[in-house]
Amino acid sequence: MNKDLNIYVLIKQVPDTRSKAGVNADGTIDRAKAGKMLNPFDAFAMQAAIDAKAMGGPNSKITAVTMGPPPAIAILYQALEHGIDKACILSDRKLAASDTLATAYALSMTLEYVQAKDGPADLVFCGLQTTDGDTAQVGPEICERMDLTQITYCEGFEIRDNLVHARKVIEGGAMEVEADLPALITIANSYNRLEHKTFRGAKFVQEVKRNEAIQKQFVEIIDLADCKAEDSRCGLPGSPTIVSATWKIGTVGGSCKMHQGKSVEELVGEVVNINQETIKEFAKA
Amino acid sequence: MATKTQDKIEQNTNKKQEPITYDLVLVGGSPSNLTMAHRLCELAKTKPEMHISVAILEKAEEFGAHIVSGAVVNKTIFDKAYPNHIADGMPIESICKESHFSILSENAKWDVPSVITRAALPDFVKDGYYVLTLSAVVEWMAETLVTKANEIPNITVDMFPGFAAHEAIIENDKVVGVRVGKTGDPIEDNVYASIIAFGDKGFLSKDIIKHFNLEGNPQLWSVGVKETWKLAEDTPCMKGKVYHSLGYPTLDGTLGGGFVYGLDHKRLTIGLVISLDSKNPNIHPQKQLQEYKKHPWLQKLLKGAELLNYGAAVLPEGGLASLPKQFQTNGSLLLGDALGLLDMKSLAGVDKALESGYLAAQTAFDALQARDFSAETLSTYQENLMHSPFMDKFKANKYFRKAFLDNPELLSEFSPKFLKGIELTQIPLIGGLVGPLVGALIVGLSNPIKAIMQTIDVGIKMNSPGDVKQEIVYKAGYKAINPNFSKELIKRNQGRQEFNKSTIYSREDAVFYAQTKYIEHPEHIDEFSSDTCLKCINKYDAVKLDVPCVSDCTAEVHRLDISSEGIKVHGMSLENCIQCRTCELICPEQNLRVNPAYAGAGPDFRGL
Ligand SMILES: Cc1cc2nc3c(=O)[nH]c(=O)nc-3n(C[C@H](O)[C@H](O)[C@H](O)COP(=O)(O)OP(=O)(O)OC[C@H]3O[C@@H](n4cnc5c(N)ncnc54)[C@H](O)[C@@H]3O)c2cc1C
Ligand code: SF4
Ligand code: SF4
Numbered sequence: 001m002n003k004d005l006n007i008y009v010l011i012k013q014v015p016d017t018r019s020k021a022g023v024n025a026d027g028t029i030d031r032a033k034a035g036k037m038l039n040p041f042d043a044f045a046m047q048a049a050i051d052a053k054a055m056g057g058p059n060s061k062i063t064a065v066t067m068g069p070p071p072a073i074a075i076l077y078q079a080l081e082h083g084i085d086k087a088c089i090l091s092d093r094k095l096a097a098s099d100t101l102a103t104a105y106a107l108s109m110t111l112e113y114v115q116a117k118d119g120p121a122d123l124v125f126c127g128l129q130t131t132d133g134d135t136a137q138v139g140p141e142i143c144e145r146m147d148l149t150q151i152t153y154c155e156g157f158e159i160r161d162n163l164v165h166a167r168k169v170i171e172g173g174a175m176e177v178e179a180d181l182p183a184l185i186t187i188a189n190s191y192n193r194l195e196h197k198t199f200r201g202a203k204f205v206q207e208v209k210r211n212e213a214i215q216k217q218f219v220e221i222i223d224l225a226d227c228k229a230e231d232s233r234c235g236l237p238g239s240p241t242i243v244s245a246t247w248k249i250g251t252v253g254g255s256c257k258m259h260q261g262k263s264v265e266e267l268v269g270e271v272v273n274i275n276q277e278t279i280k281e282f283a284k285a
Numbered sequence: 286m287a288t289k290t291q292d293k294i295e296q297n298t299n300k301k302q303e304p305i306t307y308d309l310v311l312v313g314g315s316p317s318n319l320t321m322a323h324r325l326c327e328l329a330k331t332k333p334e335m336h337i338s339v340a341i342l343e344k345a346e347e348f349g350a351h352i353v354s355g356a357v358v359n360k361t362i363f364d365k366a367y368p369n370h371i372a373d374g375m376p377i378e379s380i381c382k383e384s385h386f387s388i389l390s391e392n393a394k395w396d397v398p399s400v401i402t403r404a405a406l407p408d409f410v411k412d413g414y415y416v417l418t419l420s421a422v423v424e425w426m427a428e429t430l431v432t433k434a435n436e437i438p439n440i441t442v443d444m445f446p447g448f449a450a451h452e453a454i455i456e457n458d459k460v461v462g463v464r465v466g467k468t469g470d471p472i473e474d475n476v477y478a479s480i481i482a483f484g485d486k487g488f489l490s491k492d493i494i495k496h497f498n499l500e501g502n503p504q505l506w507s508v509g510v511k512e513t514w515k516l517a518e519d520t521p522c523m524k525g526k527v528y529h530s531l532g533y534p535t536l537d538g539t540l541g542g543g544f545v546y547g548l549d550h551k552r553l554t555i556g557l558v559i560s561l562d563s564k565n566p567n568i569h570p571q572k573q574l575q576e577y578k579k580h581p582w583l584q585k586l587l588k589g590a591e592l593l594n595y596g597a598a599v600l601p602e603g604g605l606a607s608l609p610k611q612f613q614t615n616g617s618l619l620l621g622d623a624l625g626l627l628d629m630k631s632l633a634g635v636d637k638a639l640e641s642g643y644l645a646a647q648t649a650f651d652a653l654q655a656r657d658f659s660a661e662t663l664s665t666y667q668e669n670l671m672h673s674p675f676m677d678k679f680k681a682n683k684y685f686r687k688a689f690l691d692n693p694e695l696l697s698e699f700s701p702k703f704l705k706g707i708e709l710t711q712i713p714l715i716g717g718l719v720g721p722l723v724g725a726l727i728v729g730l731s732n733p734i735k736a737i738m739q740t741i742d743v744g745i746k747m748n749s750p751g752d753v754k755q756e757i758v759y760k761a762g763y764k765a766i767n768p769n770f771s772k773e774l775i776k777r778n779q780g781r782q783e784f785n786k787s788t789i790y791s792r793e794d795a796v797f798y799a800q801t802k803y804i805e806h807p808e809h810i811d812e813f814s815s816d817t818c819l820k821c822i823n824k825y826d827a828v829k830l831d832v833p834c835v836s837d838c839t840a841e842v843h844r845l846d847i848s849s850e851g852i853k854v855h856g857m858s859l860e861n862c863i864q865c866r867t868c869e870l871i872c873p874e875q876n877l878r879v880n881p882a883y884a885g886a887g888p889d890f891r892g893l
Contacts (some may be wrong), residue, residue, distance in 0.1 A: 183851075193804070196884035199448055199465050200305060200473065206443045210435065 002159050005056030005181075006118065006186040008111060009064050009125040010139070013044040013072040014132040027246030029132065038075045041127030043194040045187040046082060048157070050195070055159045056122075061085045063114055067095060067107055076219055077205045081184060081197035085218075088114050092223040094231050098278070099239035100133070104141030106224070106234050111146065113227035114220075123164075124148060124184040143184035151179055191224045214281040286630065306477045307340045307443070308653055312450040312463060315352075315484035316419065316635055317621030318428035320366050320642030321649070322442055326433050328650040329440040337653060339434075339442045340476060341427075344449030344466065345490075346802075348427035351864065352586030353511055353546055353596035353893040354419035355632065357381060357411045357527055362636040362675060366643045371428055376421040378548040383523035384411040387582075389533035389543070390704035391781060394582045405748070408631035408678065411527045416546050418513075420891045421634065424652040441513075449881030453481070453489050453617075456494060459658070462796075463489070467883065469690050479658050480649050481617045484642065486599070487866065488881050490623035499609035503761040504625050505686055507541070510574045510597045510839055510865045511556035512798070513548070513892055514575035517589030523547030529632065532704050538697025539563035540689050543577050544632065545586075552593065553586065554893075556631065558600060561870050562690075562762035565770050566825065567836035569778070570597065570867065571792045579784040587788045594892040595790070595798035597839035597865040602629035603682035606757035612661035612670065618645050630682040630747065640675040681750055687726030687757050688746035692739035697774060699736040737777035766873045796840045796861045800889035805861035809882040810842075810868070817876045818855035826853065832870045834877065843868060863888040 019035030046064070053060045064079035066072055067090040076087035090110045098106065115121060124146070126139035136152075143150040149164075151157075155174070157166040159181075168175045169188050208215050224234060232238060257274075259267045309325070311318035322339055329337050345351035352616050360380075363370050373456075386397045386409045388523060403410055427444060434442035450463035466474035481491040487504075494500050516523065526547040534557075535541035541559035548554060556576045600622065601607065607625050612618065620626075621638030628634070648666040652658050670676065689696060746753055790798070812818065822845065825832045834843040834855070840863045846856040862879075864887045869879045 196447065196805075199445065199476065200302070202445055202448070203305065203443055210441065236505075262723070 002056050002162055003020060003122075004059040004061075005052060005058065005122045005159070006120065007049050007052050007056070007062040007123045007125070008040075008114070009045050009079070009084070010064060010107060011046065011064055011066050011075055011127070011140070012039045012130050013037070013066065013068050013075045014039045014130055016033060017131060023248075027248075036071065036074065039127055039130045039132075041129055041131070041187070041189055042075075043127075043201055044189055044191040045125040045127045046084065047192050048154070048185065048187045049123075051192070052123055052125070052157075052159060061118075063088060063118060065107065065110055066090070067103065067110065070221070071217060075223070077208070078197075080205045080208065080218065081201040082194065083198045083201045086118070086220075087218065088220040088222060090222055090224070090227060092234070094224055094235045099234040099241035100135050100141060100235055101240060102234050102238035104138050104145060105238065106227075106229050107138065108142045108145040109224075109227040109229040110222065111142070113222060120182065121146075121148070121199050122181045122183075122184070126184065128153065128186050128188050139184060139186040146184065146208040147181040149179040149181075150186045151177060151183055153188045154185045155188045157185065157200060158214045189247045203269060297510045302472055304472055304475065304477055307338045308478060309339045309480050309649055310450075310463060310476055310478035310483065311339065311341045311482045311484065312489060313346040313483065313485035313623070314341055314345070314423065314427060314444075315486070315621055315638065316423060316426065317623075317638040317642040317645075318482055318484035319348075319423065319430060319645045320639045321482055321484070321620065322642075323426065323428055323433065324366065324646035325650060326430070326437055326440055326442070326644050328646060329437055332654070333439050335439060335654065337440045337650075339440065340478070341442065341444050342448045342450050342463070342476075343427075343444075343446045344881040344885070345887060346447050346889075348426070348444070348446055349420035349422075349424035350446075350885075350889045350891050351887060352420040352423045353509070353598045353890045354417075354635065355509075355511075355546060355554065356417045356419045356635050357384075357414045357544075357632075358417055358545060358635045359633070360413065360415050362639045363415065366639045373425075375425050376418065377415050378546075378552075379416045379525040380417055381411045381414045381416055381527045383883055384409065384414075384527040385529070387528050387530040388704065388707060389530050389580055389582070390708040391533050392581060393708045394580070395707045396531075396846065403634070405744075407626075407632075408682070409529050414527070415546060416510050416525065416527065417635075418548065418892065420893050424891070427505070447885030449883070450485070450489055451883075452879060453492055453496075458497075460493065461616035479616065480652060480663070482620055482642075482645055483617060483623045484620040484638070486622040487601070488879075490619050493614060493617055493619065494609050496528070497611070497614045499611050499614075501610050502603060502757060502759045503607070503613075504607045505562050505603040505759055505762055506558065506599045506600050506870045507559045507560040507602050507629070508568075508597060508599050508837075508839065508865060509556055510570045510595075511554060511893055512574065512595050513592055513593045514553045515711045516551045516586065518551075520551070520586060520588065520590065522551070523553050523586070524549060524551075531699065533580055533777055534573050534880065535559060536701050536704070537563070537565050537774040538693060539565055540686075540696060541573075542632075543871065545583070545856075553590070557585065560602065560762070561599070561837075561867065562760075562765045564765050564767040565775060566766045566768055566833045566873070567775060567831050568871075569836050571595075571795055571839050574780060575789045576778065576780040578788050579781040584784055584788065587768070588785070590788070592790065592798055594800075594890065595795045596888060596890040596893040597799075597863055597867070599870065600629070600634065601625040601627050601867050602681075602686060602688060603759055604629060605680055606687070606759065611660060611664070612667040613648075613660050615660045616658050616785040617662075618648070618663060620645055626676075628679040628682050628685075630685040631678060633678070636675055637679060640673050641670055644669045646672065672851065682747070683757070684750050684753055684755075685744035686759070687755070688743040690759075691746070692743050694732075694735065695743060697733075699739065701777065715881065746779050751867060759812055763871055763873050763875060766833060766871065768873075769823055792838075793841045796863070799840060799863045801840070801861055801863060801887060802889065803860045803862075803882065803886040805884055805886065807862065807882055807886060809864075809880045809886075810859060810862065811855060811878040811880065812855065812867045813876050813878070815854065817874045819852070821874055821876070822853050822855065833871045833873060837871050838868050839863060839865050863890075
């Protein structure tokens with residue numbers, strides 16, 4: 001029997017890949033214009049946290065943590081809908097333009113803050129990477145700051161005798177590892193897909209949204225001062241990364257042609273013809 | 286407050302919990318149920334000391350995403366149920382400024398002169414009606430409901446898109462709840478309520494009707510297939526124009542008709558409604574819609590146009606005679622299409638669906654005050670509904686289906702000849718009817734006396750129901766299917782050869798425009814016995830026809846596979862399913878059941 005596990009899962013709101021985001025004059029994404037979604041990798045991390053809770057003792061609990069502008073609270077609601085117990089968002093204007101170093105610092109301070117209230121972590125789950133940053137650095141950086149055991153690219157795990165037995169994706173295969181708790185695990189997208197939200201969770205979130213007192217209790221909104229983070233280590237001042245330039249790499253897409261509305265024979269004929277033409281063009285070039 | 290908050294902490298932990306309960310659970314994010322909830326909000330305001338909790342379950346991922354309709358709707362119901370709908374921004378495509386009833390032959394279209402329509406077919410005069418995209422209206426109903434409920438302290442309305450009711454829970458002759466989950470733990474899977482309202486177009490309401498033995502005449506169903514198109518810039522504006530058509534392409538004797546509605550932003554709705562009590566085992570609804578579009582009239586409109594959406598849904602068309610004996614049971618109410626409130630003659634169901642929700646709210650509100658949820662107490666719903674002016678036409682048109690059932694040759698024999706006649710004369714003579722009649726005489730009717738008698742009988746049953754004192758007896762649609770159905774008649778539906786290929790879509794391609802999405806491996810259709818299918822396949826193979834489920838599926842789901850033993854077996858590509866329930870209704874062996882899918886999976890009909 002495993003002990004009660006205190007689990008944290010770090011999630012992020014990212015621009016919705018299905019919506020058209022604007023691009024600022026300096027080449028960065030106009031985040032305000034873009035639709036928003038839960039970072040798809042974090043959905044796997046959330047499922048991992050839910051699975052871990054089921055492996056722990058009966059009083060195991062999960063807290064979801066995010067950093068972002070106030071509307072990012074939407075993904076915390078999403079977490080609660082999936083049965084996650086509590087949530088906390090670090091929101092502060094001073095965090096704008098944070099790179100991975102500054103983000104990892106701010107998030108580890110947030111984790112310290114929530115741990116002081118809710119107890120030390122046994123497990124921290126992160127998505128492998130985000131779709132808007134694609135660095136895969138934030139998880140490992142937090143892990144170093146918090147001095148936890150680190151498992152990255154995890155696609156499956158079990159907790160037995162209070163040890164994590166995990167399978168990591170490595171080039172050309174998988175690797176089995178065993179680690180002590182507490183551990184930070186980044187979850188690869190070959191992990192189990194996030195299950196549908198629970199009815200009870202969906203019901204609960206509607207109550208949370210309606211009732212400020214309940215909201216305060218389950219969704220905590222904090223700023224840098226609350227978690228005692230130093231302003232100079234956050235946002236632009238705290239980010240040593242320099243983006244020297246960004247540029248448009250040309251138009252993507254536009255050459256896709258739909259073949260439809262005809263018999264299969266006709267369609268195949270058309271596609272075959274196109275391929276032949278393409279091959280000829282290549283040959284000419 | 287402190288204790289209330291403490292309760293909530295308990296609720297969102299993994300510990301064994303209290304059952305999930307509401308005062309009311311509404312099954313289906315339907316026009317009827319959403320109207321019921323809106324009305325309950327208004328009623329709640331009148332009794333601030335009373336607290337009401339409501340949950341609305343919708344199987345689609347978003348409200349409106351599984352709704353497909355026409356829809357031309359009488360605006361008076363919105364004035365009643367949503368008095369502020371204009372100020373509150375209800376999406377209205379257009380207001381009908383001209384409505385036509387058109388007769389189509391293979392090559393010609395004859396608009397019945399409006400004097401005749403007004404006199405003989407007043408149900409098809411839709412001037413001043415709203416032309417709506419019902420999925421968008423339902424989305425609007427859901428959004429405004431949340432805002433409204435949040436402003437009323439004594440009502441909570443929880444919205445559950447992505448959660449279907451999968452089973453009704455009946456205890457001691459009372460509907461007490463529904464199952465929404467499949468973990469196997471009833472505490473997590475079931476939702477309980479004092480009253481469950483079914484506005485679910487039959488998915489679970491059919492079980493209620495069966496369990497409580499409420500069925501008199503069986504319900505007759507038809508299937509509606511529909512597409513929306515973006516018209517080319519140079520096509521004349523169609524906004525506000527409404528056409529209902531009879532004739533081409535449904536020429537095999539099946540009752541059916543088309544509709545073409547002009548929407549906002551240069552969009553056009555094109556649809557076909559076909560009765561499923563056809564003798565023809567291979568109706569091919571989606572294919573017939575393509576045949577409809579091959580008509581020169583539509584070909585011209587669709588020149589350079591672009592397909593936006595495709596969808597299908599069934600419609601209950603039995604009318605008054607098919608209504609269940611009771612509209613309520615202990616602990617439950619049936620609303621809208623689930624009850625069968627559609628008037629097929631005027632293709633109008635939305636108004637009565639809304640009215641049923643409006644009236645059900647009052648009954649539920651009274652029952653909650655009295656804390657009495659017996660069928661007897663809830664029967665005020667049935668009484669009020671049957672006395673509603675919105676039911677007048679529905680009652681008056683009660684012989685509509687019988688008229689055609691009693692006079693089958695009218696559609697299978699005489700009408701195709703009339704159509705040929707129209708075609709021959711081309712220009713209808715002044716006075717309207719003369720042209721086609723002359724034409725029909727030229728073509729020659731084999732039995733003009735019978736044709737006239739049948740026409741008169743249909744005319745009487747449709748227009749003077751008071752004079753008809755006849756019992757109405759239906760048999761379920763699947764029982765009408767005839768494996769030896771005339772091949773000649775089937776051929777008639779296969780229509781024209783000249784058409785612009787870019788306006789015609791195969792069924793496989795159509796699925797793309799219904800945007801089906803199934804993440805989990807779908808298992809939502811039960812096939813009860815593979816042996817039954819084998820026998821059925823043999824039967825239809827022998828007469829060289831497709832089995833009905835394969836031909837009549839509106840998406841590309843049912844198929845025949847060759848098994849390892851080399852025999853044909855029934856298979857399903859469920860990831861294509863648009864959940865219309867046609868296959869369940871037409872399977873001659875009643876060997877299928879279409880259940881709602883889990884996790885909001887299915888089509889995305891928004892835009893239809
Ligand atoms: C092609 C077509 C054209 C039509 N044209 C017109 C017209 O022009 N004018 C007119 O007035 N009427 C028209 N109708 C009829 C009209 O659309 C219906 O009468 C009306 O929509 C019925 O409303 P309802 O409230 O019964 O719910 P429905 O519209 O039947 O909606 C049922 C809802 O319940 C959901 N649901 C079902 N089962 C479950 C479950 N178990 N759990 C959770 N959710 C569930 C469905 O996803 C859906 O959202 C047309 C219908 C069709 C198909
Ligand atoms: S499902 Fe019904 S129609 Fe289809 S093969 Fe089986 S018995 Fe025949
Ligand atoms: S399989 Fe699905 S789409 Fe096909 S007829 Fe049945 S319910 Fe409709």
